[in-house]
Amino acid sequence: MPVKLTEVARQAGVSLATASRVLNGSSRTPAADIADRVRAAAEELGYIANAQAQALARSTTGLVGLVVHDIADPYFSAIARGVQQAALESRHQVLLAGTDLEGDAGSPGGAELAAVSAFISYRTDAIILAASRLLNEDPRLIKALSQYIGNGGRVVTLGPSSIPEAHVVNIANHDGAAELVGALLDRGLSRFVILAGPHERNTARVRVEGFLAGLSQAACEPLAVINGAFSSQGGYDSTLEYLESLDTESASLLTSDGDSPLCFLAANDVMALGAMTALRSRKLRIPEDAQVAGFDDIPTLRDHFPGLTTYSLPLEEIGKIAAQLALTPSTKQPAELTGSVVLRESAGGQVINP
CATH class of the missing domain: 1.10.287 (Helix Hairpins)
Structure with a gap:
């Protein structure tokens, strides 16, 4: 009660x-x-102030809260578009909050907790957490959302979390990563560096596990696994970190005719784009000297050359399903949402001259 x-x-x-x-x-x-x-x-x-429990029991506020990591990231903007489409169909408006600028005196997860607390005070009918969940959730966030759910609110996460009774949209992060590696191996690639993103983020960690599983199937091991920020800057920095770790002899293998090109496997597309920028800064050609693959198939990839090989997810559909789970109690929990490998010029696809 x-x-x-x-x-x-x-x-x-x-x-x-x-x-x-x-x-x-x-x-x-x-x-x-x-x-x-x-x-x-x-x-x-x-x-919970403002009588949230009574409002949910008697009527609806017509609001749904959506928490993303970076509003400017095309991955989150595509998901937000899907959420908005489904919300409008349910006569709801979306309140959006980003967590890339941390608050609460630098406390981990402080910005997300602040966003969730605000949504609860506004008596939103549901809260969707689109940002990748943490390996160890903030106990304050779990407490706040558990009380919110206990008072009649609905919470949806993208990927599993430790938030009790939250609804989950399962995404083929592991199997998709393994499938992408398999497609690249079939194209003759055999040397990989994994740009892993932050280990504490479930999405990044599970995708890396998928990369490793795909390589293991071919008795192959990565040359390196480098953790960094889940962003373009993170991909850039991680790529330079690897390149700077090479001695002169190892660096020459990047362009050696005797080996397959080195392929940088990034845990998401924006990291992959950062990796491409880093490679160009060292006068390396893509895909001739080094190749790059990402994950997600964000909408803005059409503006980049060479085209990025990636695992394509139905991002807007993911957002729509999350909103339907949040706002329509009768919605059936979907099975794992899958995508498909898209081979473009950056790795495995045909090279097209600009």
């Missing part, structure tokens, strides 16, 4: 009117020690 304001007042040892003034933003505020006591009681009991 939702926690009532009367319970908070009783726990704090104050009147119902006093508790209401503290938690509902009244201009008539009690003494600081009394206000602190009321807020502590509310947090301990899991009380």
